[in-house]
Amino acid sequence: MVKRVFQRPLNIIERILFIDFIKGLTVTLKQAFRRTITTHYPYEKLTPPKRFRGFLGHKVIDGREPQPAFNEWVERMKIEVRPGSSRCVVCLLCKRACPVPQLFEIEAEKLPNGKRVIGVFNMNLMLCTFCGLCVDACPVDCLFNSDIHETASYSRKDAILDLKALEEIGRDWQRRREKEEDKIWSDDEQRQKLWYENDVSIR
């Protein structure tokens, strides 16, 4: 059943005096004198939310690693802990979680004392879809999505992030936004309600 909605037809006075024209014109005139809402992009930039999925990076060891997971993984993978460098424990879970695994190039470096440390970690972002599955898979909160989203570059080579670049992005992130509150869930009561208090049970 299709419900038909009619507009009230204009009466003869309204037709003669162009009432509907005038209504439309007042709307546009009101809008014309309101403040503009443009962000002047190259000169002004908006800060993305903390959960924004931009360029990937490696957080560095700074004493705020998730415990006890980090110590367990360091023990299991025989990693030498070097404060100030990447938290990566070379578990390859990110590569396993990735829908395009060939974009990762991960190699560990074996040290003379029998321990290991991350040696090569290249990410080819030409293939990356920024889905964030690798970030979810990372057991030590090392790999993460930063808010860097201006990804244009002059050559394809620039799109490949090596370990140095990833660590740099990570240090930058930890300096700027690590301590910022993650506001997406805490602020939005309605959204929390929808998620926690629904009665749907999936068997």
Next chain:
Amino acid sequence: MMEIAINLLIILIKILVILAIALGIGAYLTLVERKVAAHIQRRPGPMVVGWHGLLQPIADGVKLITKEDLFPRYGNRFLYNLALIMALVPAVLVFAVVPFGPPIEIGGREIKPILTDVNVGILLVFGLGSLAVYAIALAGWASNSKYALIGSMRKAGIIISYEVAITFAVMGPLMLAGTLSTFEIVQAQIDQKLWYFWVQPVAFVVYMFSLLAETGRVPFDIQEAEAELVTGFTVEYGGIKFGLFPLVEWYVEVLTLSAIAVVLFFGGWSPINIPFLGFVDPLFFLGPFAPFVWFVLKVALLLLFVLWLHWTLPRYRIDQITAIAWKVMLPLALLNLVITAVIAPLIWR
């Protein structure tokens, strides 16, 4: 001999000034239009080139001039270029009969700020206005493209319909003034202490509709119809040739027809009118410049009104446009003519 030389010199200066005004203001109206459109949509418009985008028209012009001049493979090159000239020349030529102000005295010589005060000025305006249809039909035909041809046919249909309506609409003011000379129409309004808008509102509405239709402005921009026809008859033009068509159609023609509307309905250079009583001039402190400022102000307001309409209204269908022309506007104009004939003796006195 000396007299002729001086007269020729004066005419040459007038031509140069009018050309500069027509094309310069026409080019800068692109910026005005973009700014108005942007603010209606709560954007700031061009902001980068110059202060608030003031140099944007120059940048656009340089860009258009330096672009490659493309030509469709099976088009007719002669008609293709002729259409451009036929669009530009009549539109600018109309400025020859637009009176900008009262006669001024320079060096003991009375100069009328109008290029030629021909005694059939209004007739000239609409004669030249009708020539626009040739330009558009030729542009559509010579481009050898179906979009261009459909666009030009639509536009030709609209112009032919509205030429009739606009001619009957202006007959009202002409009847009250008793002359076809633009200069004397304004003078008659000043002498009768009456803007013809007060007694000819119907004619003014018909005139405005026809203005929008002839210049291809929204709500009658069916020949452009971006969503259906790409851009209508200009689709095969490139570079500055493409730039000239909208310049002529959207800006110069709107400017001329707005100026003629001001002459016919709003008393040209006269200040604010109280019907039959006189004129109130809040700009008296400008002295001899006040009439020119009034004229420019009125034309500017009318032009802004057209832009405002453009960015408010949606587009009519082609059959609705022609139906409005023949079934509503033409009978209204004729009715207005009859009523004007009855009240005219009251105004002549």
